[in-house]
Amino acid sequence: MKTNYYITKDGVLRRKENTVYFIDKTEQRALPIQKIYAIYAYGNLSFTSGVVSYLAKNGVPIHFFNSYGFYEGSLYPRETLVSGDATIKQAEHYLDGERRSILAKLFVEGAAKNILRNLNYYSKDTNSLTSYIEKIEHELGQLPGYTTIPQIMSVEGHIRDFYYSALDCIFPAEFQIGERVKRPPNNKTNTLLSFGNSLMYATVLSEIYNTQLNPTISFLHEPFERRFSLSLDVAEIFKPIIVDRVIFKLINKNMLDETDFSGDIGNMLLSESGRKKFLQEYHERLSRTIEHKGLGREVSYQRLIRLELYKLVKHVLGTQKYKPLVMWW
Amino acid sequence: MISHTDVKVTGTQINYYFICTTKLWLFSHHIQMEKESDEVSMGKHIHETSYERTKKNIIIDDVIAVDFIKKHDGIEIHDVKKSRKMEVAHRWQLLYYLYYLKQRGVSAIGVLDYPLLKKKEILHLGDSEERELEKLIQEILALVSSQMPSPMKRPLCKKCSYYEFCFGGE
Ligand code: SF4
Secondary structure (H helix, E strand, O other): OOEEEEEOOOEEEEEEOOEEEEEOOOOEEEEEHHHEEEEEEOOOEEEOOOHHHHHHHOOOOEEEEOOOOOEEEEEOOOOOOOOHHHHHHHHHHHHOHHHHHHHHHHHHHHHHHHHHHHHHHHHOOOHHHHHHHHHHHHHHHHHHHOOOHHHHHHHHHHHHHHHHHHHHHHOOHHHOOOOOOOOOOOOHHHHHHHHHHHHHHHHHHHHHHOOOOOOOOOOOOOOOOOOOHHHHHHHHHHHHHHHHHHHHHHHHOOOOOHHHEEEEOOEEEEOHHHHHHHHHHHHHHHHOEEEEOOOOEEEEHHHHHHHHHHHHHHHHHOOOOOOOOOOOO | OOOHHHOOOOHHHHHHHHHOHHHHHHHHOOOOOOOOOHHHHHHHHHHHHHOOOOOOOEEEOOOEEEOEEEEOOOEEEEEEOOOOOOHHHHHHHHHHHHHHHHHOOOOEEEEEEEOOOOEEEEEOOOHHHHHHHHHHHHHHHHHHHOOOOOOOOOHHHHHOOOHHHHHOOO
16 A cells, blocks of 8 residues: 655655665665655655656655745646646536636535534534524525636635634633734644645645646636646635544644744744644544545545546546545544 | 548546546546556556566557557557456447557558456457447547546446445445
8 A cells, every 4th residue: 555755854865676765864765666655745855866756756745834834835746647638628527617607616515514523523512603604504505606717715704704703702812813824824723724724735736646637727726826726726625624534633632832833923833842742733633544434445535526526527528427525524 | 431530539538438538537527536446456466477578668748558459460459358248338448449549541450468368359440430430539529528427336336446445425
């Protein structure tokens, strides 16, 4: 089984025969090539010659993040699963306003329904969430009437605002979000959200690489927003399922302390220990499995991302309408 | 009679036609899955161990891919298979190779080898097979140029590389 490698320290990647080594002052860690699914680099990573092309040849993407945990870029191997038909159909769905908005709405709908699943989970303990849940449901009800991307995006924005306000009702004071501030994040939870959302983006991108989808053609987000904007679209569905739940766990189980953050209010980042804790929980969650009814077998959360992309391929090919994943468990 | 210049069908397509039309369609539209399944590597293993000294993987015009060719009195096209589960598909695939070669003035016979079962099956291309193949080619071309056939779950799906693609959305 291949796995993701997360490198949080500065160091060098070197290739020796069929093994890639991560080397720094204190250790030398072997990453056998058949085992690497993707590499997430959070430190300053340098390479000795040969390792980059070797990783690319083996279809391993490397995702780079800066000290805030913001996504910086990827070494994205040359696509091998290319289908002219699929690309043309995907582009068609972008160019045709009606078809584009159908998909854009489905991404917002899927994200919102997963957000509601999260809030309903908490509302068992507290009634204060009910009014936010109603507001989100109301927003969701407006969606079918909208057709333009800015309208659809504004629904998405409102839903997120209500969601974060709802979370503030249950989070301890130290972790209140207040307003969502991204660059730079101004408080602890904003820091966690930025870190997790960047990670999610890269994870989805790794999955897109293994399909016929073109990562630069997106529907909800504008293709010029980010180089691989389709990742942004699909990440919307998975942020509540994966990132938010990691954050809930870290906060609710009191797993974070002052040493896990550095910087000041207004310019806060995760320290190395904070990053490690986050990545560990994130990885644990991606690897967690659930029973999939259609397949009659267990699949990991990470695999669910791939299945979501397959659904999109089928949608653009015109065989089966896309229905976003809503947590059924 | 189809002129041989417009036949763009490959042996794999003939084979898939008998296994699953969804698979045929996906393959023909270059929707391929990333992983080599264990089935595939098992197949490779058999090739490598059973027929080490013969020339293998002969590819002609990107249409034919067979394991080896023998020449005695005539030409024998050999294809190595591990089980007879997909026998019909194997047989038509090999008959199609014979047909394809015949169009180019080469007459040959086909041999399906099942080393694990220690069995062989010899195939000759007759008139009725030729007519059947011509119909088949037309059907495949029509199928590939229309909408993707909806997947239908059968026992063989669980081992198919498209399994998650076909049924992961339910
Ligand atoms: S999974 Fe089943 S329906 Fe889908 S392509 Fe394979 S055999 Fe055909």
